[in-house]
Amino acid sequence: MKTLIDHLGQYAEYHRDRRNIASHFIGIPLIVVAVAVLLSRPGFEVLGLWLSPAAFVALASALFYLRLDRRFGLVMAALLGLSLWAGAALAVQGAGTWLGAGLGMFVVGWVIQFVGHYYEGRKPAFVDDLMGLVVGPLFVVAELAFMLGLRKEVERAVEERAGPTRIRTNKAAF
Template structure:
């Protein structure tokens, strides 16, 4: 399995344009929230009470992030728990499905607009795992902006630029 440096540098290689990154700060949270709402609609009973697929997914994804990078995983917990809470609260709405689908579409519109600035295809096109790395990438960007995890930033940035140059060379050739 690829380590966090390889995962983040692959993602960053098609997210170098600041305008693209800004659109992702809107689009990715919208997509995540809508997916959590959809997953929250799938519920099952356990001896401890009702559990949703969103709760199970949250646990699995947070363990994956912890495996990749413990400090970034802490930030992801701070982000994901309110997303889980608010999406679980919305499940009871009679319009939950339409809300989830609408928010999902709006989120992807932001993503696609961002990639017009970038002039590069989304990372998940070549590696579906990058769908899970997008949120972690945004958390890393927050950490970098706060001056945290500078060694990680210094490690992934040159790799990302080399990967991007290779992509552009392959595209031109």
């Protein structure tokens, strides 16, 4: 299995423009919550917990993140829990509210992602490796940690592989 640095470094190679990274702080959370909302039906309550396909996807994702890194994994598990809460809250609403919210967040999130990749001048990472869809949320959490001055050793290792962030001046089509 690839290491935390392997995953973040490979993903970071597609995300060096600061504007692209900034777009991911909005787009990726919208997409994660949208997926939780859309996968929260069908579902049923057991002992106060809403069990749905979203719960199983979140559990598998949390285990993946925890296996890569305990600290980031705990943060990701908490964020996935919040996404599940939002998904369950919308899943019990009418079909129009549930579907409109889920699809709306999903589409807006991806539009924001592609705007960021326009600035990057490069296609999204998942086009070459589907694991990018799972690593993307972790990348956002790691970038936030780096901005807060945390996990400097991880930041250095990722930048050794991918290079420093920058603002591109030439916008090539992806």
